[in-house]
Amino acid sequence: MTTIGSTITLAELEHDPYPALARLRADEPVAYVAELGLWLITRWDDVEYVHQRADLFTSATEPSWLNSVLGVNMLGSDGAEHRRLKDALQPTFTPSATGAWVTDRLPQICDELIDAFDPAGTDLMTSYAEPIAVRALQDALGWHDVSWQQIGEWTRGVCTGLANFANDPEPARIAAMANAESGESIRGGVVPRLAHTGLSPDEIVNNVRLCMSGGINEPRDGIALVTWALLTHPEALRACRADEGMWRSACEELFRWISPVATSTRQTTSDTELAGTTIPSGALVAAVLSSANRDERRWTDPDRFDIHRKEGPHLAFAAGAHVCLGAWLGRSTVRVAVQHLLDRLPGLDLAGKVDIRGFEFRGPLRLDVGW
Numbered sequence: 001m002t003t004i005g006s007t008i009t010l011a012e013l014e015h016d017p018y019p020a021l022a023r024l025r026a027d028e029p030v031a032y033v034a035e036l037g038l039w040l041i042t043r044w045d046d047v048e049y050v051h052q053r054a055d056l057f058t059s060a061t062e063p064s065w066l067n068s069v070l071g072v073n074m075l076g077s078d079g080a081e082h083r084r085l086k087d088a089l090q091p092t093f094t095p096s097a098t099g100a101w102v103t104d105r106l107p108q109i110c111d112e113l114i115d116a117f118d119p120a121g122t123d124l125m126t127s128y129a130e131p132i133a134v135r136a137l138q139d140a141l142g143w144h145d146v147s148w149q150q151i152g153e154w155t156r157g158v159c160t161g162l163a164n165f166a167n168d169p170e171p172a173r174i175a176a177m178a179n180a181e182s183g184e185s186i187r188g189g190v191v192p193r194l195a196h197t198g199l200s201p202d203e204i205v206n207n208v209r210l211c212m213s214g215g216i217n218e219p220r221d222g223i224a225l226v227t228w229a230l231l232t233h234p235e236a237l238r239a240c241r242a243d244e245g246m247w248r249s250a251c252e253e254l255f256r257w258i259s260p261v262a263t264s265t266r267q268t269t270s271d272t273e274l275a276g277t278t279i280p281s282g283a284l285v286a287a288v289l290s291s292a293n294r295d296e297r298r299w300t301d302p303d304r305f306d307i308h309r310k311e312g313p314h315l316a317f318a319a320g321a322h323v324c325l326g327a328w329l330g331r332s333t334v335r336v337a338v339q340h341l342l343d344r345l346p347g348l349d350l351a352g353k354v355d356i357r358g359f360e361f362r363g364p365l366r367l368d369v370g371w
């Protein structure tokens with residue numbers, strides 16, 4: 001029997017995942033997608049169940065691609081070991097640790113970047129969104145003995161390694177160099193500042209690398225996506241300009257509508273039945289956040305970007321034990337950066353076609369604007 005999962009290709013998911021995810025939600029909510037080597041879980045209730053049942057769906061997969069590329073880290077761990085790592089690093093990213101940066105320093109960084117824009121027009125991904133995202137992490141960690149550009153370059157290298165499933169030699173070389181150089185810099189510049197956490201130097205290095213791979217591209221894509229969504233939905237932009245509180249609603253709705261991180265990847269610890277399908281023990285499972293966030297059982301008219309929606313929280317930052325460590329900082333960074341940009345440049349408009357791409361990580365390739 002041909003399953004829907006067997007017809008789904010990575011190319012289609014990368015281009016526009018939503019039609020394929022809607023087909024799966026309707027008729028095959030627990031689907032093996034051979035091309036990904038993964039079981040996709042696409043309905044809201046089932047995605048929530050995966051997050052709640054770490055005993056059935058573990059993050060400490062065996063083997064762990066994440067741990068082998070970055071070194072053992074909190075997202076590749078579970079139970080008491082995971083809690084120990086997360087509890088040690090959580091205080092670095094709370095509102096009390098980073099709130100003053102968001103309200104005082106971030107607007108200055110936004111101004112400096114806007115002042116440096118080429119008056120003929122600019123690609124916001126490279127001239128605004130990426131530098132802000134890197135500097136949020138750099139400043140939160142107090143990692144000041146290297147430039148943000150260097151951290152950005154290492155992040156690209158580390159992500160090249162994470163995407164190199166085929167183990168091709170050139171990407172592997174780039175990733176190894178980025179891992180080695182960033183590791184040395186973190187050891188000198190961040191480890192002493194985080195010594196009070198009680199984590200070993202290796203644990204700090206590996207988890208900072210995790211924050212680079214997970215905590216830079218997402219706020220970057222978030223800044224670009226919210227800006228693009230508001231520029232293409234002028235009534236939503238007018239509502240934000242008329243009511244300060246709507247900027248927050250616009251960001252939350254964007255995270256629901258186009259979730260920058262698509263999945264929580266786990267491994268079954270035993271044969272597990274979900275929505276009438278048995279997933280074998282040891283299988284890799286992706287709880288698809290970007291699908292749960294468009295599940296018509298949970299949301300009214302889910303494909304519509306509607307900043308007035310009042311239907312409760314989405315799952316773009318996941319849930320359960322592995323809920324995003326940087327959620328507060330990430331959300332705040334995106335909101336302040338977008339509001340500041342659109343306040344400073346009221347005539348901002350798109351100056352080219354915008355291609356939004358990616359399945360696991362989704363965002364615009366570039367965002368050309370003029371004003």
Ligand code: HEM
Pocket residue numbers: 074075076086093137210211214215216218219222259260261263264265289316317318319321322323324325326327329330331334
């Ligand atoms: C603003 C955009 C962001 C989005 C959409 C996002 C999304 C996510 C998601 C979906 C997860 C869970 C993955 C899973 O369940 O497998 C996660 C975990 C994580 N995120 Fe974020 N993230 C963002 C920003 C950040 C930032 C700024 C940091 C930097 C501190 C960060 C650090 C982490 C870490 C360390 C984890 C692992 C937590 C754990 O294993 O307990 N993220 N993020």
